[in-house]
Amino acid sequence: MTRPNRPVSTVRLAGRPTQRSALRRATQIAMALSGFLLWVAWHRGLMRCDTHRAADRFAEVLQRLGTTFVKLGQHLSLRADILAPDAQEALASLQANVAPFPPEQAVQEVEAALGRPWQQVFARFDMHALAAASIAQIHRAALPDGTEVVVKIRRPGAAEQAETDMRILRRIVLVMQGLVPSLRRWGLAAIVDEVAANFRYEMDLSREAASVRRFADAWRGSADIVIPDVVDGLCTPTVMVQQFxxxxxxxxxxxxxxxxxxxxxxDSYVAQIFRDGFFHGDPHPGNVFVMDDGRICLHDFGIVGRVDGNMRRALVAFALAFVEQDAEWVVDAWLDLGLLGDGTDRAVFVPVVRALVADCAQRPLKDWSLSGALAQLVAAGRTQEVRLPRDLLVLTRTLLLLEGTVRLLAPEFSIIEAISRHTTTGVFDEPKSAASQRLPYELGNAAHALPSLLARRLHSVLRQGDLLQLSIKPDARMLSGIDRLGRRVALALVTLGLYIASSLLMQHGVGPRWGDMPVLALLGYALAIRFTFSIARSRG
Known part of the structure; x- marks a missing residue:
């Protein structure tokens, strides 16, 4: 598939935007998005022309708006639950080609973050950037003990610009939803909020450093995987120092x-997802290296995903069901993954999975795609306005990238066979939780203490002669609840009386009038509606 060439934006981000520049930026964003909507209305509405893909046009608009919107497009490319595959592909291809910021600024940022001159921290600091991206750039350096490191420095002004752009975008989205109420069903404001939260996470290099440390600790001493660790004391929200x-x-x-x-x-991703519940979310070929000793080295932990206990159990069931090609089990596991939305209809997914199973039966095992199965189920959910949790979206994208990287390495390698081998290694077994450890402990204590407790209780009952008597000892919460219930019942009766009285006044036209409406009836209805809202707010 060919895609039209897009202009590549070169963005230089400076300090905190001023009020005037923010107004100018808001005008630029509003005009660009309005122009895109007019283009869609003209080509798709009036001209009925499908020769230009709206997704490509939207990607061009985001590219021209600069770094923040390029990252926005890359984040939106994860949203398989709202975007068709061609739109995801167009947005995923966005790239922000930014010039490195000057070495003087890099040194200034390092010294401001670490609180001392760089010569007191590094024996060597390369002024020429090793790599530059929209959020940060990387310089090589060496510590006083000779350890080779890389210094990741956040681009000056990037966080402030992203915050301003996302605030402007949210206001534009709210205005659009006010003008076109049907847009609200897409949850655009919630999507903007989610992307803004992801931006803040990526901009905070101390969080990325914490992720690197967690992975490095999990794989320390591994014969297969190596994670370059961060350097203690040299990581802040704007600077991260990591072993080279x-x-x-x-x-x-x-x-x-x-x-x-x-x-x-x-194998490492099976362990990350099912054993650790914490996985590297960007395994494209540029972030994966093979060391001289054969170990795999993973880089760039700006995107990570998490798998909680419930999601892990559903994923285990999904993987096993897919390997077994059990359509009913696949659907059940899919619905257990925590889909967001009302009225999810199981029947919608059953024919999709049956067609998927039938297709897999005609293909060699190496061509089975777990990410493809997830993508088809996500696409089926779009017809019901089903939304997916962020971590499930990250997982779907991660599996897609992983399959592409594996096929680049070894086209004949079967991921499904590799996953199925782990059914005997115990990685899919339910881990022993704190709750399962607590239950035997508490049962043991109860078994030890129960005889003496029963004896003392029986002795007390016999002394007081109330063996067959029952007593209820209400606590403060119970009494308060009864009191609130009584007040609500009384208010409900008064409200009902107001509705009836107002209806009678309205019917007979009693009292002064405002226009054609009896004033007393209107006041009664107003009070009744006010009391109704009070009752509704006091529930629970």
Whole structure:
């Protein structure tokens, strides 16, 4: 599939936007988005022309609006629950080509973040940036003990610009929803809020450092995976110092090395998702290297996903059901993954899964796609306005990237076979939780204390002669609840009386009038409606 060439934006972000520049930026954003909507109305509405894809046009608009909106498009490309595959593909291809900021600014940011001159922290600091991106750029350096490191420095003004842009975008979305109420069903304001929260997470390098440390601790000493650790005391929201590592890119590896690397990569993701509940969310080929000793090195932990206990159990069921090609089980597991939306109809997903199972039966095992299965189920959910939790969306994208990276390494490698081998390793077994450990402990205590407790209670009952008497000891919460219930019942009776009296006054036209309406009836209705809202707010 060909895609029209788009202009590449070169963005220089400075300090905090002024009020005047924010107004100018709001005008620019509003005009760009309005122009896109007019273009859609003209081509798709009046001209009935489908030769230009709206997704490509939207991607061009985001590209021209700069770094924040390029990142917005990349985030939206995750939303398989609201966007068709061609739109996701168009947005995922967005790139922000930004010039490195000057080395003087880099040094200034480092010294401001670490609170001392860089010469007191590093024995060497390379002024030439190793790589530059929309959020940060990377410089090589060396610590006084000779340890080679990389210094990731957040672009000056990037966080402030992103915050301003997202605030403007949210206001525009609210205005659009006010003008076109049907847009509210898409939950655009909630999507903007979610993207803004993701921006804040990515902009805070101390959070990324915490993720790196968690992964490094989980894989420390592994014979298959290596995670370059962060350096203690040298990580802040704007600067992160990490051990330097390098290895071979995935292109052109010897066949045996590539197959082994594919197996280690898949095994590591099985462990990350099902054992650790915390996974690297961006396994594209640029973030994966093969070390000289054969270990896989993962980089860039700006995007991570989490799997809680309920989601883990549903994922285990989904993976096993998919391997077993059990359509009914696949649907049940899918619905257990925490879909967001009212009235989810199971019957919608059953034919999709049956068609998927029938298609897989005609393909070799190496061509089965777990991410493809998830994508088809997500697409089926779009007809019901079903929304997916963020971590499930991140997981779907991660599996898609993982499959692409594995196919680059070893086209004949079967991910499904690699996953199915883990059914005997125990990684899919339910981990022993704190609750399961507590139950035997509490039962043991109860078994030890129960005889003496029963004896003392029986002795007390016999002394007081109330063996067959029952007593209820209401607590403060119970009494308060009864009191609130009584007040609500009384208010409900008064409200009912007001509705009846006002209706009678309205019917007979008693008292002074305002226009054609009896004033006393209107006042009665107003009081009754006010009391109704009071009763509704006091529930629970």
């Amino acid at each position: 590592s390098h290895g071979a890119h995935l292109h052109g590896l010897p066949s045996s090395t590539a197959v082994a690397a594919a197996g280690k990569l898949v």
